[in-house]
Amino acid sequence: MARRRADPVGRVRERDLGRHGPLTGSRADRGSAVVDFVLVGALVTVLFVGVVQLTLVLHVRNTLIDSASEGARYAAQSGHGPADGVARTRELVGQSLAGSYAQGVTAKATRIDGLDQIEVEVVAPLPLLGLLGPAGSLTVRGHALVETP
Template structure:
């Protein structure tokens, strides 16, 4: 009889334990997912900026070609909304003429909205001299 009373008093304890574990695990999982999304976008933007700078730095191409390639790669890899703010300029790095492609983007929380992470990524390439 005592065993039955104990079994009845434990009924529903598994549900409470499950909810308590979920309260900790779900935010942790969503946080890791957000970090992974931001890193994916940052790495993609960095690669696109570098490729755009390399193209713009060749002797037969110009800055507009670099911006176009950068935007195209971002659009194909992730989404065109990350390619809206792409700038290119000529700078001197250690006395060498260099093309610099900069991308500014906002990565929303889990890709669905909410507070965003601001990213600014830059790619450089030494300009070829004709």
């Protein structure tokens, strides 16, 4: 094997390294870069899928809250009732997500702190594996003050 010789600036000439390159590790280290890549790649993939899943859950939750609130505001208008709020909420959820998310919509008139209000409640599946797979349950509510004529 050839000896390393440094030129005046301290660099090792390539022709002096021998046919196996610089001696930086043992032969037992061969292939470790592939294993490192697979392990790190798997970890990064799992983290990415987790972030995408969290984003999807938050999108569904925020959409349901907005739809329930809009349905409650619609039902609280003069000349409308809780049934109108249910229909409006189902329409909004169906347009934004899927029809299966609009199955558990209820509305009722309530009195909170002496004020008449409409409460719209949406019980929808919570997507745990994308929009498919097993799902939990998510309950959101929207409130609005009833307008008096």
